[in-house]
Amino acid sequence: MGPDVTWYLAVAAFLFSTGALGVLLRRSPLIVLLSLEIMLNGANLSLIGFARQQGSGDGQIFALAVMAVAASEVVVGLGLIVAMARRRLELDVDRMETLRG
């Protein structure tokens, strides 16, 4: 027997909290986006682990949908960061207090 789903869930939990730490701790919007990717991937790993344990492909479909949503999120997030940089704003999420352009 190889590692069962519990081991994969433990890795997924570590990944998710590492990502959460990055999102909460870092101020650079780029590193916040990268940490968000780690959180999404932690969730994806648990989805795929459960898909294997249940023997059903539905979890993998969900993981692929999460991947598509993550790609969309990166497009919009990077667009926002480039817009911030073009307006000579400081790249610091704590300074972004209003949504007014």
Place this chain on the structure above:
Amino acid sequence: MSVLLASTAGNVLVWIVWFAAAFACLGSGVAVVSFSNPFYSALALIGNLASLAVLYLLLSAEFVAAAQVLVYAGAVMVMFLFVIAYLGWRADAPWTGRPTLQRLAAVAAAAALLVEVIVVIGLKAGGRLSREADITGAFGSPSEVGRLFLTDHLLAFEITSIVLLVAAVGGVILGHHARRGDREAR
């Protein structure tokens, strides 16, 4: 006897690959969060995604592993690296200042999240979780994923395409506003 030996050797190999991939995954995850240069963070995230693809292969999710490498490590990370290169020195995010209350609270919140999840997994370990379903060779193959996408999950498939379209339009609009902001800033 020889069959038993062969399967034991196979299991040891699976464990070795699992440990290598899991530790590479966790190490590069910590590296992403701790580097002060976002370029190194993005490179570490590529390593993280690649080792996750190995874990997906161990879970017999071949198509998802291939999509992970193509979509994430390929397309998404290239976009990240382009933006980081475009921003240049402005993208640097050095660790400055003393640990504030906000930072301590952030570490405590992340640690609490980790402890919570690990305790729940520990309580539920063994028993039902350790029983794995029997799967056929088709599990996780592109044809199986395609069949599920076009039969049971057709709505999710179509909604995904709309999400991607909206994101593309949003990216174009944000880029347009960025150009306008550039003119105003000059």
